[in-house]
Amino acid sequence: MDHSTAPTPHALPPIAVGTGPVAPHELVSVARGGAGVELTEQARTAIAGARAVVEALAASPTPAYGVSTGFGALATRHIPAAMRTELQRSLVRSHAAGSGPEVEREVVRALMLLRLSTLATGRTGVREQTAQLLADLLTHGITPVVHEYGSLGCSGDLAPLAHCALALIGEGTVRDASGALVPADAALAAAGLAPVELAEKEGLALINGTDGMLGMLVLAAADLRRLLRTADVAAAMSVEGLLGTDRVFAAELQALRPHPGQAASAANLVALLADSGVVASHRGPDCNRVQDAYSLRCSPQVHGAARDTLAHAESVAARELASAVDNPVVVVEEGRLESNGNFHGAPVAYVLDFLAIAAADVASISERRTDRFLDKSRNHGLPPFLAHDPGVDSGHMIAQYTQAAIVAELKRLAAPASVDSIPSSAMQEDHVSMGWSAARKLRRSVDGLTRVLAVEILTAARALDLRAPLTPSPATGAVVRLLREAGIEGPGPDRYLAPEIEVAVGLVARGAVLDAVDDVIGELG
Numbered sequence: 001m002d003h004s005t006a007p008t009p010h011a012l013p014p015i016a017v018g019t020g021p022v023a024p025h026e027l028v029s030v031a032r033g034g035a036g037v038e039l040t041e042q043a044r045t046a047i048a049g050a051r052a053v054v055e056a057l058a059a060s061p062t063p064a065y066g067v068s069t070g071f072g073a074l075a076t077r078h079i080p081a082a083m084r085t086e087l088q089r090s091l092v093r094s095h096a097a098g099s100g101p102e103v104e105r106e107v108v109r110a111l112m113l114l115r116l117s118t119l120a121t122g123r124t125g126v127r128e129q130t131a132q133l134l135a136d137l138l139t140h141g142i143t144p145v146v147h148e149y150g151s152l153g154c155s156g157d158l159a160p161l162a163h164c165a166l167a168l169i170g171e172g173t174v175r176d177a178s179g180a181l182v183p184a185d186a187a188l189a190a191a192g193l194a195p196v197e198l199a200e201k202e203g204l205a206l207i208n209g210t211d212g213m214l215g216m217l218v219l220a221a222a223d224l225r226r227l228l229r230t231a232d233v234a235a236a237m238s239v240e241g242l243l244g245t246d247r248v249f250a251a252e253l254q255a256l257r258p259h260p261g262q263a264a265s266a267a268n269l270v271a272l273l274a275d276s277g278v279v280a281s282h283r284g285p286d287c288n289r290v291q292d293a294y295s296l297r298c299s300p301q302v303h304g305a306a307r308d309t310l311a312h313a314e315s316v317a318a319r320e321l322a323s324a325v326d327n328p329v330v331v332v333e334e335g336r337l338e339s340n341g342n343f344h345g346a347p348v349a350y351v352l353d354f355l356a357i358a359a360a361d362v363a364s365i366s367e368r369r370t371d372r373f374l375d376k377s378r379n380h381g382l383p384p385f386l387a388h389d390p391g392v393d394s395g396h397m398i399a400q401y402t403q404a405a406i407v408a409e410l411k412r413l414a415a416p417a418s419v420d421s422i423p424s425s426a427m428q429e430d431h432v433s434m435g436w437s438a439a440r441k442l443r444r445s446v447d448g449l450t451r452v453l454a455v456e457i458l459t460a461a462r463a464l465d466l467r468a469p470l471t472p473s474p475a476t477g478a479v480v481r482l483l484r485e486a487g488i489e490g491p492g493p494d495r496y497l498a499p500e501i502e503v504a505v506g507l508v509a510r511g512a513v514l515d516a517v518d519d520v521i522g523e524l525g
Contacts, residue, residue: 014038014139015113019046021321022117024314027218031110036139039120039131046122047131050330054125057337058084058200064337065328067125067200088203089169095162095207096172098147103160104443105175108143110215111157112164114321115206122332123324124205130196133168134206140191141177142167144184146212152424153345153435155327157212160436165206170195201337209325210345216439217317217352223446224310224355226511227453228303229524231362232265233517234453235299236272237460237476238369241467243282243380244292246273249300261311262304264525269300271521277471278464293378295368302365306358313351320348345435349418352438359445360410363452367403370456373463374400386462386491393494396459399501403455406448413441413448454504457513458488465490475517482507482516 012035015026019042029035039047057064063078079087112134118124119131137143144167150159166172170185188195198206239246249266273279291297328337374396376384387395417438423430461480464472472480484490486507488500507513517524 016040017113017116017120017135018043019121021318022113024218024222024317024321027110027113027215027321028222030113030138031106031215031219034141037113037116037135038139039116039128039135043120043122043131044128046332047120047126047128049332050122050125051127053330053332053335053337054201056335065339067337084200085197088198088200091203092162092165092169092198092207093171095158096166098150098159098163100148103146103148105143105179106219107212107216107443108146108160108164109138110219111146111160111211112138112144114211114215115161115164115209117321118209118211118324118326119205121324123329124326125201125330125337126205127196127199127202130168130198130202130206133193133196134164136191136193137167140193142184142187142191143175145173145175145181148440151212151436152422152429153210153213153349153433153437154343154429154431156207156209156325156343156345157436158207160212161207161209165198165203168196168206169198205326208327208343210320210343210348210435211325213345213348213352213433213435213439214317214320216443217313217348217355218321220352220355220439220442220446221310221314221317223450224306224359226514227359227446227449227508228265228307228310228362229268230453230457230508230513231303231306231366232268232299232524233272233476233479233513234366234456234460235296235303235369236269236473237457237464237479238373239269239292239296239299240273240276240278240472240476241382241460241463242292242296242369242372242378243278244296245283246270246276246279248292248297249273254300257301259301259304259308261307262300264307265303266300268524271524272475272517273473274475274521276473276476278467279473281470293368293372295365295372299365299369302361306362309354309358313355316347316351345433346418349433349435349438352435352442353414353416353418356410356416356438356442356445357414359442359449360407360414363403363407363410363449366452366456367400367407370396370400370403370459373459379463382463382466386459386466388491388493395494396455396462396497399455399459399497402501403452406452410445410448410452413445417441450509451501451505454508455501457508458483458501458504461488462491474520478516478520479513482512 012033014036018040144164151157167184249269384390385395385397387393417434
């Protein structure tokens with residue numbers, strides 16, 4: 001990750017964090033756009049109410065887990081009042097035990113926001129000043145350094161969240177708003193902030209949640225919603241460039257199998273191929289193109305299944321966003337703390353794994369469409385490998401190799417992490433979710449799918465140029481123009497291809513491909 005390109009604080013209006021859930025678009029705004037946050041008065045009132053319960057329990061001679069006892073397998077030890085500040089500090093320091101590469105800034109900001117959202121529910125027992133400092137770090141663009149390895153997804157994302165909590169006590173390392181690596185205490189001082197001394201229950205409340213895996217789920221869902229519509233664009237360009245038929249995408253045929261994602265994808269393909277000179281050229285009564293290869297004919301079925309999978313994942317994310325995940329939680333109404341298992345990441349881990357499967361399959365069918373363009377026995381009159389002078393030139397031969405290598409990797413990443421529980425904490429935490437690991441590999445899957453679709457679009461655009469004087473549809477033609485205006489040349493002798501692939505990847509990732517289509521036919525479904 002290039003930390004020098006960190007989002008500028010205050011670039012967007014601040015997000016209000018109250019007792020209710022953060023919306024997905026708000027999370028994206030904070031994580032990627034650098035928006036600051038503000039605690040609502042309702043949240044401050046709820047925080048104060050829960051804190052009063054914790055302080056009453058702290059003063060009681062009866063041990064209360066997380067307030068006057070040790071943690072995990074050490075929960076049986078009663079901690080005297082004079083040592084409880086040290087207890088919380090020791091918890092954070094010892095749990096900030098991550099290792100490996102630095103996690104992306106957007107992921108850390110997402111998990112910080114989600115932890116703040118849980119604190120704001122009034123179910124964790126932290127003090128207002130502690131929640132406010134976490135909000136201040138987000139607003140000032142101060143991002144703790146979190147490492148790739150350390151979370152088992154139960155009790156939540158302990159190590160990643162502990163690295164964030166460490167910054168609140170002025171320890172550890174952070175990235176400031178410019179992306180520079182600095183000590184936490186120095187970054188706080190530069191922003192006019194002071195570290196907190198953690199009181200009873202606060203250390204535990206700061207680290208016991210599913211915020212990392214959930215944040216990555218929400219970010220991946222936003223990306224996949226864009227990529228699955230882009231996959232329809234790529235498929236339309238391939239159907240068109242390979243002289244396929246659009247008749248199989250008719251609404252009455254899709255209605256025979258009423259999956260909503262399939263219907264939406266097929267409707268997109270119909271709209272994208274409307275008024276195509278290429279399709280019209282072989283649509284006459286003598287056309288026998290009703291049995292295109294599966295990678296063309298079944299695009300809505302595959303893309304649609306991925307859409308429906310995403311919809312399910314988003315429903316799980318919505319429920320998790322509305323949750324207060326901590327252990328123990330404050331039952332304010334009854335003035336007590338209650339242990340629970342809500343920190344277990346299984347619901348989130350399952351759908352993270354499921355999305356990796358969908359991403360791999362959408363990439364796989366994309367690669368198969370690309371491959372058809374390059375085989376003269378299957379591309380209906382185009383030159384081998386779309387080369388200018390086959391034999392002298394290799395055309396897009398190795399671009400497809402790149403796709404194939406990525407697809408092979410995506411298939412490996414589709415192996416589920418959530419079934420790979422490994423016991424910890426002296427067998428107290430004897431079944432864990434591995435949700436963080438599922439989320440980390442999904443991020444790689446999303447990146448891989450982006451690259452595979454970019455290569456298909458690059459290849460299909462070259463094929464459509466080679467179909468001249470037949471003209472593409474207005475929608476697909478707009479994508480071809482976008483590529484050419486971005487500096488990607490049309491057919492010709494071999495040239496250095498890697499930079500062109502990266503340009504196409506950028507256009508897909510930024511949503512520019514969809515914007516070009518939307519400007520012509522309106523927003524795709």
